[in-house]
Amino acid sequence: MKRAIIITFILLVGIFNACVHDPSFVEVDPDPTDTTKTDTMPTDTMSTDTTGNTAGCDTSIVYFNTDILPIFMGNCAISGCHDVITKEHGVAFVNYEMITSSDHIVPFNLDKSEVYEKITEDDAKEVMPPTGRMSADKINLIRRWILQGAPNNFCEPNAGGCDTTKVTYSGFVSKALTTSCNGCHNSVTKSGGISLDNYAGVKKIVDAKRLYGAIARLSGFVPMPQGQNKLDDCTIKKIKTWIDEGAQNN
Numbered sequence: 001m002k003r004a005i006i007i008t009f010i011l012l013v014g015i016f017n018a019c020v021h022d023p024s025f026v027e028v029d030p031d032p033t034d035t036t037k038t039d040t041m042p043t044d045t046m047s048t049d050t051t052g053n054t055a056g057c058d059t060s061i062v063y064f065n066t067d068i069l070p071i072f073m074g075n076c077a078i079s080g081c082h083d084v085i086t087k088e089h090g091v092a093f094v095n096y097e098m099i100t101s102s103d104h105i106v107p108f109n110l111d112k113s114e115v116y117e118k119i120t121e122d123d124a125k126e127v128m129p130p131t132g133r134m135s136a137d138k139i140n141l142i143r144r145w146i147l148q149g150a151p152n153n154f155c156e157p158n159a160g161g162c163d164t165t166k167v168t169y170s171g172f173v174s175k176a177l178t179t180s181c182n183g184c185h186n187s188v189t190k191s192g193g194i195s196l197d198n199y200a201g202v203k204k205i206v207d208a209k210r211l212y213g214a215i216a217r218l219s220g221f222v223p224m225p226q227g228q229n230k231l232d233d234c235t236i237k238k239i240k241t242w243i244d245e246g247a248q249n250n
Contacts, residue, residue, distance in 0.1 A: 217230055
């Protein structure tokens with residue numbers, strides 16, 4: 001009788017232990033009411049949300065601050081045309097509000113966007129800018145941006161630190177100068193006899209040891225860009241790297 005009771009007890013203990021979960025394999029939510037958990041869902045990078053992307057630039061998206069504004073600053077907002085002083089036809093293409101005012105840009109609609117009509121005009125007397133049609137690459141960027149909804153979006157090219165490796169003229173330097181310098185120093189107006197909208201003009205000022213000193217605002221140099229904030233440290237560092245590596249037309 002005692003033996004039967006002992007055997008029954010052992011069997012019950014074995015069954016009970018077999019049903020207990022090993023805690024190392026159980027996912028436990030420490031606080032089910034905590035609503036501040038990190039969202040692990042992927043971000044919709046095709047959104048036209050104007051909050052921007054501070055994590056870096058997505059090559060599948062056209063951004064206003066890095067792609068579109070430099071085009072307008074370098075080709076339209078030049079002295080004598082659509083800069084803040086001249087305002088040809090009452091239009092200054094220097095910021096998002098002015099560029100998208102009225103029917104100059106109609107989100108999602110190329111046919112109704114006057115800017116797109118002007119930059120793709122076949123008549124040489126009507127095409128903008130008057131110096132000649134923009135490159136196909138620039139026109140395509142504007143086209144894609146309008147079809148995205150012409151958002152006031154932005155990204156941070158220097159997210160994750162200032163990468164000074166492989167700095168090229170076409171990939172970085174020309175774009176930086178277009179945004180901040182070409183409004184005055186272009187092939188049309190040549191303020192101070194300086195043209196920075198082409199490689200030859202940039203190389204000339206580099207060889208004269210004047211570009212870095214001006215943008216870094218060193219003693220003895222005229223601070224550039226005039227009337228604007230100093231370029232950010234990373235941009236200056238990248239341009240200096242390009243200069244130190246020979247200022248190549250790369």
